Amino acid sequence: MARKTGLAALAGGVLVALALTGCGRADSTGGDVKAGAAIDDSPAIGTINVWAMGTEGELLPDLVAEFEEQNPDADVKVTAVPWQDYAKKIETAVASGSTPDATMIGSSDLASFVAGGGLDPVPDELVDDSSFFAGAQSSTEIDGATYAVPWYVETRVLFYRADLAKAAGVAAPTTWDEFDEFAKALQGEGAEWGFSSATGAPYTWQGVLPYMWQAGAQLTDDGLKDFTFDTPEALEGLERYQSLFTSGVASQNGPVNLGEIEPQFVSGEVGSFISGPWEMGLLTQAGGEDFLANVGLAPIPAGPDANTSYIGGSHFSVFKDAKNRDGAWKLVRWLSDAGTQEAWFELSGDLPAVQSAWEGDALASDPNLAVFGEQLQNAQNAPAVTSWTQVGALVDSEAEKVAKGVSTPEDALAAIQSAAEKIGTGE
């Protein structure tokens, strides 16, 4: 028996060794990425397989019916993918080589998919880069090449209880100092917390980075080669974040899951919070249609440098292994046409990424949307580096320590910088 197990162990060891010698990193030349062949103006033909997530996945088929009319030989097949699974699905598809033609991608996740090497760079001259909001366009440029076309955007603005503000006699704040008085005034009118902020839940960085941007911080160098968190401006931003909690304006135990804050806002426990366009629907659900009259929107208050907010949204990318690359890029080009962007807004409520689409009737008439449109002029996304998922989670956990008083802004920022340096930008 001992001989048998000995032999088995030996065989296993030889197998493992053989397998491992088969591995080995080839020296990558790492040259410039070249965009593929340009796309002409002829109609699209063939089947185009597209993945889309969430509500967009359900509504996209209605939109592309128009595309199929303009391109009679094309057939667009939309597969709805749940948001939770989509990252793993895309990675699996890229690893196996059997991908659809195009897919919708969350704007802050694009960099990590680019790292996998499965996306086709956007062909030259396909779309006019300047037609999109600057924050959206810059999040598609990674490693010196453009990998996606912005489809729709979202940005964060200040939602506040307009009835409490009116009773307190305060107007929406435009600077950090005005905001402190504003929040205290809301608390004077009965709100337990003048403001609510995330304190460590995933994506807390989307609420922390804007303070750094508002103080004028740049989080990476120009070439996106190094992180530059250890600047006085970034420290000022993080100190501003800390002051929300130390001044008693916001609770140290922020919301963890989606849907937690709206009931608190409706009940008056929380006087204001910063969030995106989807809140209109959630607040209607939580408080009824009539409650919306009590909801005020304002651009976020400016720091020393600007009132920069976070811009998110989704882009469209085409896979390298796409069977119908030509048709896929033509569909993406059509989606970024101003007319299509307006039609999509009317269908889904998603804010267009193309600036000229905002001049249309549908968007110009809504005063709430005007706030979003104004904020979009001044909004940034996270640094477009492939390691952002990891660095963002790092910012989440250090911000939690600052919010809960376990660490100081100086120590937290130093920890972020040293860990981010170790992780690197992946460039």
Add this chain to the structure above:
Amino acid sequence: MTRSPHRRDRARARRTLIAWLFCSPFLFFFLLFGLWPVLASLLMSFTDITSRDLRTPFNVGFVGLQNYLTLFSDDTFVRSVLNTLYFVVVGIPLTMIVSLAIAVALNSGITRLKAVFRVGYFAPVVTSIIAIAVVWRYMYQDDGLFNAALAVLGIDGPDWLNDPAWAMPALIIMAVWRNFGIPMVIFLAGLQAIPTELHEAASVDGAGKWRSFRSITLPLLRPTTLVVAVLLSIAYLQFFEEPFVMTGGGPLDSTTSIGYYAYDQFGFGLYGIASAASYVLVLVIALLSFLQFRLFRSRS
């Protein structure tokens, strides 16, 4: 013995071959979908594979035990190991005591509505964790159900899920509630295998209920206890769902488990490190099972 040895060997070889042919479909699927992924992820844990290598998975560098060393120099991972062990060391005995107590009660005390009780105690096991999480998050609020009940007793309850010291006990209580159903059923089966004559003989000799429980029931339940302990430790060491839906690993990393840590690392695309973390978990499970087998060995 009319057959020659030669023909006997041939007949046996044929039977062996037929047996292997019958097994082959299962073997094929097991090797392809069971064994190969396990082996592949073990090999991955010795390389520096990341999500950049998705399209060229063999183009990776062999780094030996570097991933494992990196893990143990990462404070978050060490914290996650301690959290997981905390959960296991407190959670398993608690679950076993609760499920044994209820099994004994079901076995002896309650004669009516046995089926109702069995279903009622099993319901938490089959309910979706998301549904459970929504309700329990609500109950664990600072002004929620638990603290209201504690206030009746004059105790000022903590802010369970936001307090780094109380988040883990909160999750343990929820896990015990959720998981006592299956051990209860197993203990019931074990209890029913104990012959009643032994208890009768003990009571004739003047032994009380507790004495006969300690001296007769518990020793005879050893094999059952071993099964329950091993099943619970395999399940509890992989503890992931509760922190994922209730606390997101917080507050301040106090509920991050090894499974949650590996999930995060997969999310970052660090497949080599994530696989290494998973194999640390495998080693811990194997070690704990081995210890339990020695501890609950029935001495005949």
